[in-house]
Amino acid sequence: MRWDKLFEFKREPMRNGEIAVIAPQERVLVRVSGGDAAAFLQGQFCNDVDALNPNGIQLNGYCTPKGRLLAVFHLMRDGADFLMWFPTSETDALLKRLRLFAMRADVTFDIEDTLTVVALRGEALLSSAALGGLTPTDTGEGIRAGGLRAYRLSDAVPSTVLVGTQAHLLEALSASDALSPHSSDWWRRTRMQAGEPILSGAASDRFVPQMLNMDLIDGLSFSKGCYPGQEIVARTRYLGKQKRRMLHYTGSGDGALIRPGDPLLTTDGNAAGDMVSSVQVDGTLTAIAVVRLEYRASTLHHASGIELFPASLPYDPLEGTEYAG
Numbered sequence: 001m002r003w004d005k006l007f008e009f010k011r012e013p014m015r016n017g018e019i020a021v022i023a024p025q026e027r028v029l030v031r032v033s034g035g036d037a038a039a040f041l042q043g044q045f046c047n048d049v050d051a052l053n054p055n056g057i058q059l060n061g062y063c064t065p066k067g068r069l070l071a072v073f074h075l076m077r078d079g080a081d082f083l084m085w086f087p088t089s090e091t092d093a094l095l096k097r098l099r100l101f102a103m104r105a106d107v108t109f110d111i112e113d114t115l116t117v118v119a120l121r122g123e124a125l126l127s128s129a130a131l132g133g134l135t136p137t138d139t140g141e142g143i144r145a146g147g148l149r150a151y152r153l154s155d156a157v158p159s160t161v162l163v164g165t166q167a168h169l170l171e172a173l174s175a176s177d178a179l180s181p182h183s184s185d186w187w188r189r190t191r192m193q194a195g196e197p198i199l200s201g202a203a204s205d206r207f208v209p210q211m212l213n214m215d216l217i218d219g220l221s222f223s224k225g226c227y228p229g230q231e232i233v234a235r236t237r238y239l240g241k242q243k244r245r246m247l248h249y250t251g252s253g254d255g256a257l258i259r260p261g262d263p264l265l266t267t268d269g270n271a272a273g274d275m276v277s278s279v280q281v282d283g284t285l286t287a288i289a290v291v292r293l294e295y296r297a298s299t300l301h302h303a304s305g306i307e308l309f310p311a312s313l314p315y316d317p318l319e320g321t322e323y324a325g
Helices: 003-008 037-042 088-102 166-173 184-193 230-238
Strands: 019-022 027-033 057-063 069-078 081-087 108-111 116-121 142-145 148-154 159-164 179-182 244-251 263-265 271-281 284-292 307-311
Touching (some): 027 037, 027 088, 027 116, 057 088, 057 148, 069 088, 081 088, 116 184, 148 166, 159 166, 184 271, 184 284, 244 271, 284 307
Parallel strands (some): 019 179
Antiparallel strands (some): 019 116, 027 081, 027 108, 057 069, 069 081, 116 159, 142 148, 148 159, 244 284, 263 271, 271 284
16 A cells, blocks of 8 residues: 555545545644743633643634634644644634734744644554554543654544654554545544534534534533633523534435535424534435434435435433433
8 A cells, every 4th residue: 555645635445344544634733832822722712721631632612702613623732832633724714813812922823734644533443553552542542652643532433643744654554454545524424423513614603612512522611711702601501401402414415515504494494403514425425513402303404405314423412401311
């Protein structure tokens, strides 16, 4: 296998028992440096940056003052620095906003062009022989070895990200015959199946974190200090139970016809919710949408004629709602 082709984003069929290796071209790694980096990020993001382990990874989000999420991303520590794994389409606007609020703080934001991130997705745990012992087993755990670091993202949908120079990644990936390169569509589907929101386009600046289940997947802290939108997020929690949650769907048809933010209807034509993200892999459409919970068991309809059928999540999206068992 010529793993250099992975970074050209080629795609090959996945055989049973293989682990898909994905280079998510829709994500950018940003390095945050400076003496005030930790304090600044703690005051900007909705999860507890101070609780991030030195070798760990954390799901986090960036809200507007109205409490609506602009972006959902992964945050990693790198010594005294931080690495933010942002969606490419939102990076310029997010960095402009962060730099604006940084003002005189000792903090800088730079695109990290010496490191590359690849994602591994497979139904079996990675063997230690495949990647030189880089086998984190707990969600959020990170391990470093031989110029690489590996982070475990979830257990319900086994997935790991590797961070390192392209040379180190190629060397590690070439050591195993059980790996197969895939497009970034595989990565998006994996995160949706794990119940993580993927924000872009009109889905950005639309939902408070609880609508996107961030409180159910360790992406939101209610005990940390202030951050933009914190009062509204807290009020949403304490003044009433959630009426809408992000749910998982499957379907068939051309996924390119569905855009983030598109409205979804019930069979009777009732407004049920809004699309968050969708992707089509091997003829199957996978989608996540914020839906009014009275329609949680309904088939949903898109203006294109595509039907979306309810699918399970690895956690209970009804937790914290009036529909909880």
